[in-house]
Amino acid sequence: MIEAKALEETTQEHDPWETALEGLDLITLDPAACQLGGDGKGRLWGTVNGRRHEDLVAHRTFPLTSPDEWISLVSVADMDSDGRRSDGSRSDRVELGVLPSLDGLDDPSREAVQRALRLRYFLPRVLSIASVWDESPGQNGAVIWELMTDRGPMRLRMANLYEGIEQLDSGRIILSDSDGNRADIPTLADLDPFSLKLLTRYYWF
Numbered sequence: 001m002i003e004a005k006a007l008e009e010t011t012q013e014h015d016p017w018e019t020a021l022e023g024l025d026l027i028t029l030d031p032a033a034c035q036l037g038g039d040g041k042g043r044l045w046g047t048v049n050g051r052r053h054e055d056l057v058a059h060r061t062f063p064l065t066s067p068d069e070w071i072s073l074v075s076v077a078d079m080d081s082d083g084r085r086s087d088g089s090r091s092d093r094v095e096l097g098v099l100p101s102l103d104g105l106d107d108p109s110r111e112a113v114q115r116a117l118r119l120r121y122f123l124p125r126v127l128s129i130a131s132v133w134d135e136s137p138g139q140n141g142a143v144i145w146e147l148m149t150d151r152g153p154m155r156l157r158m159a160n161l162y163e164g165i166e167q168l169d170s171g172r173i174i175l176s177d178s179d180g181n182r183a184d185i186p187t188l189a190d191l192d193p194f195s196l197k198l199l200t201r202y203y204w205f
Contacts, residue, residue, distance in 0.1 A: 027097035029073065031104030038112035042119040046109065048073060048096050058116050061098065064168065067121070071099040071113065124149035126175070126185045129195035132202060143202060145175060147183055156181055165203045173199075 029048065036046035036056070044056040053075045061070035075094045102110050128148045135141040135157070143164075145156040156177040158164035166174045173185040188196060 027095070029097035029099050031099055031102070031109075034073070034099070034105060034109060036105070036109040036112050038116050040115055042116050044073075044112060044116050046112075048075075053096070056096075057093075058113050058120070060117060060121060063121055064172070064174075067117070068114075069101045071102065071117070073097060073099065122151075123174075123182055123184050124151040124154055126183050126191070126195075128192055129198045132198045147175075149183055154181070154183060156183065161202055167203075 033049050034046065036044055036048075038044045044058060045054050046056065047053070048056075055076040057074045057076060059072040059074060060067055061072055073096045075096055099105075102113060105113065124147075126147050126149055130146040130148055130153075132143060132145050135144055142157050142159045143161060145158060147154045147156065156164070156175055157179070158175070159178050164176055166176070168174070171187055173188070174182055175185070176182040185191065185199075188199075191199065
């Protein structure tokens with residue numbers, strides 16, 4: 001029993017969620033108190049804790065590791081909301097709280113939130129890299145990436161390579177540009193030799 005208790009305490013001390021959320025002043029929302037709808041184009045509305053909101057935005061707190069957990073609901077242009085402002089100052093965006101998961105929402109609400117999140121976090125998977133070239137050679141211009149993804153051809157205009165290429169601890173690579181477009185390379189092993197050669201020309205692993 002002593003060893004089991006010690007193991008449990010060790011597990012709790014290293015719980016990644018406890019570490020990630022430690023120190024955050026979270027307002028946790030009860031899914032049963034949220035009735036939401038949407039227009040299918042990313043906009044949400046509905047009732048949260050008994051109050052009606054006509055313009056809501058859903059954000060993933062952990063978009064890559066837990067896409068359907070800890071979903072933040074933000075009210076736009078609602079200065080009289082009882083929710084808190086995420087930066088502590090006056091703003092037209094007010095965080096109402098965070099849904100620990102989408103479980104517990106009624107079916108229409110869950111479908112509306114999932115649809116909005118899919119549109120907001122559109123992340124094609126890179127199948128190959130067709131070409132990479134400097135927009136203004138010798139002048140520190142943007143780098144243009146021509147990609148083939150599972151959603152079709154895609155172009156990224158990357159003004160800053162250090163910000164545009166992110167390698168996660170898992171080895172996953174996210175390519176992004178200044179317009180908010182993103183593409184996903186789950187592992188380097190997924191790339192063919194030519195694509196890998198183009199990638200490593202601009203990023204060293």
